[in-house]
Amino acid sequence: MRIEVRPVSYAAVEDLRDLYRGGLPCQIRYDSMLRRGLADPYLISADGRVAGYGGVLNRYDPGRLCEFYVVPHHRGHALPMFRALLAGSRATEIAAQTNDPLMLLMLYDCGRDIRTESILFEDALPSALPCPGGRFRRGEPGERGPGAEDEDPRWVIEAGGAVVATGGFLTHYNPPYADIYMTVGEAERRRGFGSYLVQELKRVCYEAGRRPAARCNPANIGSRRTLEKAGLLPCARVLVGAVDPDAAAGA
Secondary structure, eight states: OOOOEEOOOOOGGGHHHHHHHHHHOOOOOOHHHHHHSSEEEEEEEEETEEEEEEEEESSTTEEEEEEEEEEGGGGGGGHHHHHHHHHHHHHOEEEEETTTTTHHHHHHEEEEEEEEEEEEEEOOOOOOOSSSSSSEEOTTTTTOOOTTOOOSOEEEEETTTTTEEEEEEEEOSTTTTTEEEEOOOOOGTTTSSHHHHHHHHHHHHTTTTTTTEEEEOTTHHHHHHHHHHHEEEEEEEEEEEEEOHHHHHHH
């Protein structure tokens, strides 16, 4: 089999991406990167016929291979195609979600020094948490949250006449998933504001026709507990490893 890998435009892999996304019933961490031009697309062919594609980050974590798909009738040749993609793209890292079986297998076959970069969460349980002396409402233009980056927050918790927590959800992931984020003022932490905020963000997420999800750094125990208290439970991890030159070459 003659395997070829070449850089292409996003339009050349867009339909293949629909197949890739449709085969993964979960939030895809790097879903928007190719579409937004933050990753370079590569088309994989076998004996002159389209066989799959890959995506390599070019701005954030450049050189990280973040997406890989092989059409079903070529799946038995996934490993040599992945090795050809590594060589053709000159990728230096591989990222895989543990709930993406093909990419995870490629990471273990061709990577080394594998580490957990983030934990992914899905909505698993309903919650009925009370608001501890505050109220949940939409943020107002020009309103400042507890973090410097929270100007014009989408949603806030107000308590004692002040904004004590802010949050929202990002919708540039694969539909129907949205990624919940939140910030609680340092002086207001461990009072239940964060979990209540996540609970309410889940609600407005569903009302907007989106399925709530979230992620956090594995070392951030506080954020993990906050998400879990509101019913978002771990469903996968994003693993990252360096490309192993010997394994990638099939040695």
